Amino acid sequence: MKRAFLFLAALFFPFALFSQIREEYRPLAHMLATLPEREPTTGNLVELLHPGSELLLRLEEEIMAAGESVHAEYFIFSDDIVGNTIRTALKHKAMDNLDVQYIGDGLGSRAAFFNRMKKSGVQVKHRPLIPLRPRNHQKLLLLDHSVGYAGGMNMSCSEFYDWVDFIVRLRGPVVTQLEQLYAGTWESHGGKTAEYGIPLPEHCDGGVTIQCVGDNPKKKERLNLKAYLWVLENAREYFWAKSPYLKPPREFIDALVDAAGRGVDVRLMTPWDKDELSCLEEPFERVLYEELVSAGVHIYIRPDRFDHSKVFVTDDYLCATGSVNLDRLSLCSNFEYNLYFYDEGVALQMKSVIEDDFANCYELMPEHIAAFPCWLKTFKNALRTLGKLF
Numbered sequence: 040m041k042r043a044f045l046f047l048a049a050l051f052f053p054f055a056l057f058s059q060i061r062e063e064y065r066p067l068a069h070m071l072a073t074l075p076e077r078e079p080t081t082g083n084l085v086e087l088l089h090p091g092s093e094l095l096l097r098l099e100e101e102i103m104a105a106g107e108s109v110h111a112e113y114f115i116f117s118d119d120i121v122g123n124t125i126r127t128a129l130k131h132k133a134m135d136n137l138d139v140q141y142i143g144d145g146l147g148s149r150a151a152f153f154n155r156m157k158k159s160g161v162q163v164k165h166r167p168l169i170p171l172r173p174r175n176h177q178k179l180l181l182l183d184h185s186v187g188y189a190g191g192m193n194m195s196c197s198e199f200y201d202w203v204d205f206i207v208r209l210r211g212p213v214v215t216q217l218e219q220l221y222a223g224t225w226e227s228h229g230g231k232t233a234e235y236g237i238p239l240p241e242h243c244d245g246g247v248t249i250q251c252v253g254d255n256p257k258k259k260e261r262l263n264l265k266a267y268l269w270v271l272e273n274a275r276e277y278f279w280a281k282s283p284y285l286k287p288p289r290e291f292i293d294a295l296v297d298a299a300g301r302g303v304d305v306r307l308m309t310p311w312d313k314d315e316l317s318c319l320e321e322p323f324e325r326v327l328y329e330e331l332v333s334a335g336v337h338i339y340i341r342p343d344r345f346d347h348s349k350v351f352v353t354d355d356y357l358c359a360t361g362s363v364n365l366d367r368l369s370l371c372s373n374f375e376y377n378l379y380f381y382d383e384g385v386a387l388q389m390k391s392v393i394e395d396d397f398a399n400c401y402e403l404m405p406e407h408i409a410a411f412p413c414w415l416k417t418f419k420n421a422l423r424t425l426g427k428l429f
Contacts, residue, residue, distance in 0.1 A: 056081060059248045060381045064357055067269050068381070071252050071262055076219040079250040082242035083211030085385055087392070090192060090199045094206075095121060101182055102128040108138040110181040110221050114174065114362075115147035117195035118155075125194050126156060133160030140164075142224055144175040147193070164228035166374075173256040175228070176373040177362045178206075179221055185240045187214040189378055190360050191349040203346040205392065207360060209249075213378070214240045216251035220376055227255060227374070247385055253376040263363050263377050264370040268294050270353055277304035279393050280351035282365035285309045285324050285338075291370065292327070299335035307331070307365070308339040308393065308400060310346045329408050339400035346396065350389055357381060358389040 057065050059081045072078040088094055102109055102125070109132050116122050133139040139161045143153060145168035157163045166175045180188040190206030192198050209217070218237045226232050252262050271278060271294035278298060285307060287295075299305045309324075328338055352358035361377035363369045380386065 056248070061356060063273070064381055067266065067273075067357075067379075068250060070269065071250055071266060071379070073260075073262065076216050077250065077252055077262075079248050079379075079381065080212035080216060081248045082244065082246040083209060083213045083249050084243050085247050085249070085380065085382075086208040087205055087388055088188075088208055089205045090202070092199075095124060095199055098180065098188065099124055099128050101186065102132060102180075105132055105137060105182045107183045108140075108181070110138075110140045110179070110218070110225075112142040112175075112177050112179040112221060112224065113147070113194050114144050114176045114178060115193035115195050115198075116141075116143055116152065117193075117197075118149065118152050119196045121196045121199050122152075122194045126159065126161075129156070129161050130159035138162075140225065140230070142175065142177075142221070142228060145169075146171070146174055162230070164225060164230045166228060172368070173372040173374065174368070175224065176364075176369060176375055177220075177224065177253075179217060179376075181214065181218055181221060184218055184237055185214060186210055187217045189217060189376075191347055191362055197345075198347060201345070203341070203344050203396070204348050205350075205360075207378070209378075211240055211243050211246050211249075213249040213251055220251060220253045223253070223255065224374055227257065248381040250379040250381070251376060252379065253374075255374060256372060261371055263361075263375060264288070264291065266359075266377070266379065267291060267351075267370070270351070270357065271295060271298045271303075271305075274298055274303045274305075274353050276354050277306070278351065278353045279304075279306045279308075279390065280365065281308040281346060281348040281393055281396070283310060283345065283347045283349070284313065284364045284366040284369075286327065286366040288367050288371055291365070292330070295331060295336050296334040304337070305335070306337040306339060306393075306397075308341065308346065308396060310341045310344070312342075312345065325411060328403055332403055332405060332408060338403040339397055340403050341396070341400045343399060348392075348396075350393065352386050352389040352393060355390065356383050356386050358386040360389070 056079050060068050068079050129139050141161050141163050143165035153163050187209040192204045192206045222232050254261050350360040359377045359379045363375045363377050369375050
């Protein structure tokens with residue numbers, strides 16, 4: 040009798056989860072749920088956090104309070120005050136015989152830093168510098184299988200004190216999905232997956248429905264790209280997005296143009312000056328601006344600070360954040376993940392964040408594009424061709 044009940048519960052439970060999502064968004068949730076760990080989870084608590092000294096202190100305190108495990112994964116883990124503060128906290132927990140792991144990337148951090156981390160007693164796996172692609176671009180901090188910090192922020196002074204960004208603090212079943220995502224990446228980098236099962240965090244009544252979707256270079260299908268294309272195709276009123284880089288593949292550009300052509304308010308926010316790792320991509324992005332603006336896509340430029348946020352919101356219900364930039368590397372190549380929030384309350388919070396930042400931007404108009412350097416106009420077709428290579 041008990042086995043029959045469990046069998047029926049297993050059959051019914053996924054349908055119960057999808058029923059928490061508005062009917063018009065269920066096709067998206069079903070499309071993304073290609074594995075059990077990608078099914079939407081409900082009963083999650085979400086807190087939006089901004090960088091700064093308070094966030095650094097909070098992360099340090101939560102790591103030091105961990106009693107079982109600390110799993111960290113960052114594309115950039117700098118050898119500066121921020122990086123060393125967190126590295127020291129990881130060292131102390133490793134000395135306490137906790138399960139402390141770190142996944143890094145050879146482009147984002149130096150080999151000497153990985154060696155220092157290993158000497159601290161932390162288990163370390165990282166993607167080597169060569170080959171240059173794909174990169175491990177994910178950013179995660181998971182504590183005791185019950186608390187997760189997710190989003191686009193790396194561990195560096197620049198991101199905590201100079202750039203614009205934010206992350207989300209999570210509790211609830213979605214943390215298990217993040218642990219499973221992390222475990223898969225750890226294994227892809229040569230680590231051995233723990234034999235014990237990952238415990239399911241406590242369900243929170245009245246919590247948020249979230250779906251965690253990761254892309255692994257070993258798998259050809261890029262689910263986050265499919266998700267963006269679906270969202271643009273089905274947006275009714277608006278699609279607002281922030282990304283530090285704006286060089287998506289052709290099908291994404293076409294989806295933006297089609298959405299704007301249907302009367303959807305499509306807005307993309309990006310900084311004018313890029314960071315040191317991507318400054319060479321600036322000309323390739325700017326030749327795209329003319330096509331998008333002429334098609335009715337609104338591009339907002341932030342001139343004062345580098346905005347590293349990766350977020351979109353649509354129609355006051357669905358929003359997402361994670362490690363995915365709106366460029367070819369993130370959408371088509373790297374280790375990446377996004378969290379999709381099917382919740383009006385969180386969507387309105389995200390919308391408010393983006394709306395406040397519009398005040399710090401100017402909209403790119405045809406006259407701005409007309410003032411671009413002559414060489415950019417002369418070689419724009421060549422730049423578009425070359426831009427497809429990376």
